[in-house]
Amino acid sequence: MELVKIEELLEKYFEATTTLQEEGELREYFSSDDVASHLLSYKSMFGCFTSDLEKKISSKLLVKSMGREKRSGRFRFVAVAASLALVVSLFSSKYIVEKRQAGQAYEDTQRALSMISTELNKGNVAMSQLYKYEEVKNTIFKK
């Protein structure tokens, strides 16, 4: 390509008025081996832009990142279910224990009450014998 045209394009390039196509021409010119000596300092710049375009991310990383998202969603569900189960079981076991304790207390009181009533009955029998003594005493001392 003519040197004059390249210089013209370069001038436009630095004013940022070149089209993509013209910039492509410049890139092509500077990637060739016969660059005019006074323009050589620009060669590395365009070369740098072209070589930067080769940089790529390893696709493994991205697949991993999407897999990560999916897995973490499932784990989250499991975690929620597990913690829910834990809370429910804690509450229900507490309830069961309380119920059992209440039953025990009820039995204990019942036993205690029945004991009291039997002891009182014994006392009543003894008392009725005392009344008998009173009756006998009365019949004797009236006469």
Add this chain to the structure above:
Amino acid sequence: MKQSEFIAKVMPFKDKVFRLAKRLLVSTEEAEDATQELYYKLWKNKEKVSEYKSVEAFAMTMTKNYCLDRLKSKQAGNLRLVHDNYEENNVGLSKRLDDEDSVNKIHEMIKCLPEQQRIIVQLRDVEQYEFEEIGKILNMQPTAIRVALSRARKTLREGLVKFHNYGVS
């Protein structure tokens, strides 16, 4: 949207996203993280993604915003200077030794540009987007982009001229 459909839609521009992130964050690891983060976000919003006319422009905007946020956060402050792992595997070895200096120099100079100019240089000179597309991505008028781009290119030219005259700058 199914996973396969989603992949077909968003995978073609994964390298562009990565390169833009790398241009801004410099470190390869950071850029990979940013790309993953972006795809994770896209995947989460996959229902919305199908509504957008240009998913690519949308993704590039998101990448830009994400990277600028990262740069603002303290974490990235030291990463910016520490990780400087450029790899130019694709240029022939003998050529590489000659060019390595000036290629590094150019990367260095681009790094010194203001963030917005860096983004524009990346989108135009490397990815070869049209001005309208860049306007969509950056939400800017094409004329403003031209001005910024011209400024950036002239800064690079100045640096190059200095570098080649004195060998240092």
